[in-house]
Amino acid sequence: MNHATEQVTEQVTEQVSRLLVVLSGEELGTKELLERLQLKHRxxxxxxxxxxxxxxxxxxxxxxxxxxxxxxxxRLTRLGVVLVVGQ
Incomplete structure (x- = not known):
């Protein structure tokens, strides 16, 4: 992992981590993301x-x-993919 990736990893919250896992390998809209994250409050x-x-x-x-x-x-960026794979 390079320095920039390490910095971003430190800044990623639990909520963002959950979002990354849900988006893994897919492109999803807001409604689909809310459903998969089991959230009701937009x-x-x-x-x-x-x-x-x-x-x-x-x-x-x-x-x-x-x-x-x-x-x-x-969708995930390259950095997002790296973070998901590293989890």
Whole structure:
């Protein structure tokens, strides 16, 4: 693991770790992610899971030019894959 990966690993919360595992090998939308994470409160998902994962660069949007698109999905970045494999 390189230094940048180690730094991100230290910053990844339990919530972000759960999100990474759920996204492993798939592209999923918000509704699917809420269901798989067994969450009902969308703001909690956005602030505790989605935004920190995007900020850490471990997930990315499939439609970055349209962040609020109804067909928006999320997938792991290379860094996200490295973190999931390392768990």
């Amino acid at each position: 703001p909690t998902f956005v602030y505790d899971y989605l935004q920190p994962a995007l900020a850490a660069g471990v997930i990315e949007m499939t439609q970055p030019e349209f962040p609020r698109s109804p067909i928006q999905k999320y």
